[in-house]
Amino acid sequence: MATPASVHAHAPQGFIRKYIFSLDHKVIGIQYFFLALTAVFVGMFLSLLMRIHLVWPAAVLPFVGEIKPETYLSLLTMHGTIMVFFVLTTAPQGGFGNYFLPIQIGAPDMAFPVLNMLSFWTTFVGFVVILAAFFVTGGAPLHGWTGYAPLSALPSAGPGEGLGADLWITSIAIFCVASLMGALNFITTTLDLRAKGMTMMRMPLTVWSWFITAILGLLAFGVLLSAGILLLMDRNLGTSFYVPLVVVNGQIMGHKGGSPLLWQHLFWFFGHPEVYIAILPGMGVASQVLSTFSRKPIFGYRAMVYAMLSIGFFGFMVWGHHMFMSGMSPYSAFAFSILTMCIGVPSAIKTFNWLGTMYKGRIRFQTPMLYAIGFVSLFVSGGLSGPFLAQPVLDIPLHDTYFVVGHFHLIMGVAAIFGMFAATYYWFPKMFGRMMNERWGRVHFFLTLAGTYAIFMPMHYLGLAGGTRRYSQYTEVAYLQKLMPLHQFMTYAAFITIAAQFIFVINLFWSMFKGPKASDNPWEATTLEWTTATPPPHDNFGGVTPVVNHGPYEYGVPGAPRDYVMQNDPATVATH
Secondary structure (H helix, E strand, O other), X not given: OOOOOOOOOOOOOOHHHHHHOOOOHHHHXXXXXXXXXXXHHHHHHHHHHXXXXXXXXXXXXXXXXXXXXXXXXXXXXXXXXHHHHHHHHHHHHHHHHHXXXXXXXXXXXXXXXXXXXXXXXXXXXXXXXXXXXXXXXXXXXXXXXXXXXXXXXXXXXXXXXXXXXXXXXXXXHHHHHHXXXXXXXXXXXXXXXXXXXXXXXXXXXXHHHHHHHHHHHHHHHHHHHHHHHHHHHHHHXXXXXXXXXXXXXXXXXXXXXXXXXXXXXXXXXXXXXXXXXXXXXXXXXXXXXXXXXXXXXXXXXXXXXXXXXXXXHHHOOOHXXXXXXXXXXXXXHHHHHHHHHHHHHHHHHHHHHHHHHHOOOOOOOOHHHXXXXXXXXXXXXXXXXXXXXXXXXXXXXXXXXXXXXXXXXXXXXXXXXXXXXXXXXXXXXXXXXEOOOHHHHHHHHXXXXXXXXXXXXXXXXXXXXXXXXXXXXXXXXXXXXXXXXXXXXXXXXXXXXXXXXXXXXXXXXXXXXXXXXXXXXXXXXXXXXXXXXXXXXXXXXXXXXXXXXXXXOEEOOOOOOOOEEOOOOOOOOOOO
C-alpha cells in the first residue's frame, strides 16, 4: 500500500508545533474531542434555559434576564445548530475517527496531515463565529436550526435576523469547508494507506462507519455550502433565490421569483444524510464494543457492512419526508414514504446482529459495554417512532408537535452521544495511558440513561396530545396548560441529567492525571490500536508497519492459546 510522503519520522519539538498546530492525527483527534466537549456544554446550557422558560415563563434569570419569545427562539436555533454541527458531527468523526482510523488500518498518519490540521482549525473558527452571534446587535437568529426562508433570508424579518443571522450562515459555511477537507482525508486514507493484509473486509466496523460517513459528508456538505452562499446573497446582494414577492411590515421587499421551497430541498438534501453522519460512527463503535465485551465475533460482519452502505445510499433518497407539510404532490410523498420505510430494513439488520452478537456471549458488563447496550436501546426506542412519521397522513398532524422532537432527540441526538460515551470509556486508556474510574462510570451511565428516557419519552405523549413545538410558553391556550405537568417532569429530569454530566467531566479530567496506569490492551481486544504502545508513539507503530493476518473480531476461537486472536498474530494461529 502507499505511504504518505508527509509522514514525519521525528516528532516535532516545541509546544506550538506539538500541541497547537500539530500535524499528528492523534493530537488533532484530541483537539476535536475537547472542542466538541466545550460545544456540548454550551448546547446543554441553552437547552436548560429553554426548559426553565417553558415551566417558569415569568422567571428572570441572573446574567440572562427575562427570556422573551424571540429570545426563546434564538436559544432554540443556537442549541440545535451547535449540537448538530459542533457536537454530533465533530466528536464521532473528527475526534475518534481522526485518532483511531489510521491506527486501526495500520497507517502511520492520515494521508494529508496539513489538510487535517487545517480542517480542525477551520472548524474551530466556525465555532467562534457562531458564538459571536450572541454578542452582536440584535443577538442570535431566531429562524430555527433549519433556517427556513424567507424568514432567514430577510434581515428585516425579526430580532436577530440581521448580523446574527449572517454570522450563523457564515459559521455553517466555514464548517462545511472544514468537513469537506476532512472527508477527502478520511476517504483517501482508508483507500490508500491500509497495512499489508488489511483488505476492506478485514477492516473493523468502526473504520467502515468513518469511511461511509466521510462519503456522505463529501456529497452532502457541498450542497449545504452552496445553499448557504445563495442565502447570504439573498440577504446582502438583493438576489432572489429563496424570496418570492413578499410584503414585510407593510413594505414590499425588493425580491421576486424566488422559492422558499428551494431552500428546504437543498437544506434537507444535506439534512437527512446529516442524521446518518451523526449516527453511523456510533453504530461502528457499538459493533466494536459489543463484540469485544461479549467475547464473540460480530454476528454477520458482511451483513453489517452492507447494511451501513445501504443506510448511506438510502439516506440521500428520503429528504422529502421532512417536507410533507409543504404541499408536495401525493405521488412524491408516496415515493419518499416508501424509501423512508426501506431504511428500516438495514437498520433492523444491524439491530438484530447486535443482539445476535450478545446472545450466549460471556458478557463483561464494564462501562463501555453498558453504553453500547444503551446505544442499541435508544436506537430502537427512537427508531420505532420513525415509521409513524414516514406516513404523510400521520406526519402532517404530528409534524409541528413534540412527537418529532422526541423522535429525533432519541435516535439522532442521545443515541449518538451514547456512542461517544462508549468510545470515550473504551479508548480512553489508549489515548491517555490511564483507566477511567469504573464505579463512577456506571453511576454516570445509569443516571444518564434514566434521565434521557425521562426527558424524551414524554415528548411523544405531548405530541400525540397536540403539544406544539417551538412555542415559547403554554399559558395562552387552555388545552396546552393541561400538558404542563409533563413539561415540569421533563424539566426536573433535565436538571438531574445535566448534573450527571459533571460526574463524567470530573472522571475524565481526574483520570487523565490520577487514574491507574493502563496496560497496552486492557480490554483484551483484537484490533491494531491495541497492538501498539499506550499512548501510541508519534508514527503509531514505532516505525514497524504491522502485517494483518486475521479479521477484526476473532474472539472465542477454539484451540487458540487465548480466547482472542489479534489481527497481526501469525497466520499459523487458528481462527474461525
